[in-house]
Amino acid sequence: MSDGNEPWALYLLIFILVAVAIQQLQQGLGTARSLRRQKQKRFASLEAAGNPASLEELRRRSTRWSQSFLARHANQLIVQSGTQLAWSTIALMGLGLTLVMSLLLPVPASGALRALLATAVAISLIEGWLRIKRARRIARFGEQLPDVIDVIVRSLRAGHPLAVALNLVARETPHPAGHEFALVVDEVNYGRSLSEALEHLSDRVGYPELRFFVASTAIAHQTGGNLGEILSRLSRMLRDRFRLGRRVRALSAEGRFSGYALSVLPVALFGIINLVSASYYADFWNSAAARPLLAISIALLLVGNLVIYRLVNFKV
Incomplete structure (x- = not known):
């Protein structure tokens, strides 16, 4: 594949991946809603016929999708966040964020890997937004x-x-x-x-x-x-x-601010330097130690955030 055609192939691959994921999720959720509408009538007829074995089997089959972790997590998060957006709107937001992330990600990678990373970042951003709305509500x-x-x-x-x-x-x-x-x-x-x-x-x-x-x-x-x-x-x-909870939050405010600053500062500095001088990290990305060092840095940052979070968050 030539360099001139690679961006278009990348965008096409991203679009196909996100479109397939959205279609599968909407189809599954639509199936779940249809099952919920139909199973009450079926349960009533089975109970009237006095067939408890068939009733139990139907309950097990009809709730299989609703018991999956992905469906329960997504539905619960959207309901508890109180958002009025439809699934189709959230899916379009995810598609747009995926395309934007594919352009902004500074990590050089193949088209498929970049598409997967962009999709993961977009899903994480939407989930984070819904979690913030849920926490506020x-x-x-x-x-x-x-x-x-x-x-x-x-x-x-x-x-x-x-x-x-x-x-x-x-x-x-x-x-x-x-x-x-x-x-x-x-x-x-x-x-x-x-x-x-x-x-x-x-x-x-x-x-x-x-x-x-x-x-x-x-x-x-x-x-x-x-x-x-x-x-x-x-x-x-x-x-x-x-x-008591407000008093605890007031006493731990300094620690929370330190955690926010230490979390944002490395990413912000990396982004600013990358914008000011795009070639500044060129030698680093081309070296063999780039990926191990990047993985270690991210792991240490996550561990530090976890330690600070455990230090400043108390259950009242």
């Missing part, structure tokens, strides 16, 4: 949860049933808590049990402390008890944990 929900519980407690003490209290939270609480509790109310209104609706709420949000609320509410709703007093104590506990 979870943090916002966590800040709202004590107030949500207080609203429910006041409503229960005023003599309202739990369904009315949840409906009040859905109407009066800002996004994202209000939106999520509105989905809970809708599920209950359409016939789903409160326990299942709350479990779906916990899965959609991904906030660990929400499990306490879900468990206490479901148990008290089924077996009875003073739910208002239980939730009142839970609200106080969550507020105390927030105060």
Whole structure:
């Protein structure tokens, strides 16, 4: 292959790889959605016919895709991030980032290897963006949860049933808590049990402390008890944990800044030098020790980041 035709061949290879990956992922997700729509009808007919063996076999087959790690991870990340973008839009973003990364990657490599590296970097960037959105949304929900519980407690003490209290939270609480509790109310209104609706709420949000609320509410709703007093104590506990968590973050702020600086500085210096003088690293890339030294440098940088992360992040 000549040098003049190599860039076009590289772009074509990148496009084919990304297009095939997108098509396979969308096809798999579409199959999963179709199975979820169809299996309820099939389950009902099998239960009515009294055929438990066939019912169990159908459940096993229809959930095979949904149990795969890639599908569960992708769906959970998108749902918990709260993004309104469709799968096709995210796929187009990935394709565009892959093409951009193939042009910006400074590592000299063959067309296939460069395409794989560009695809990996693009997927990592999109996943990182979704993780940031998920973290912000979870943090916002966590800040709202004590107030949500207080609203429910006041409503229960005023003599309202739990369904009315949840409906009040859905109407009066800002996004994202209000939106999520509105989905809970809708599920209950359409016939789903409160326990299942709350479990779906916990899965959609991904906030660990929400499990306490879900468990206490479901148990008290089924077996009875003073739910208002239980939730009142839970609200106080969550507020105390927030105060302690903010204090810990303030005390560890300097260490986190050091970790960010040490992580960004080597990459930033490399990029600046490469832009100012593109031939500065020419002798290094052409040497036999380039790849081992680069791998060692990346490994040491990752180890340093991991050590700093473990030093400045505490579970409260």
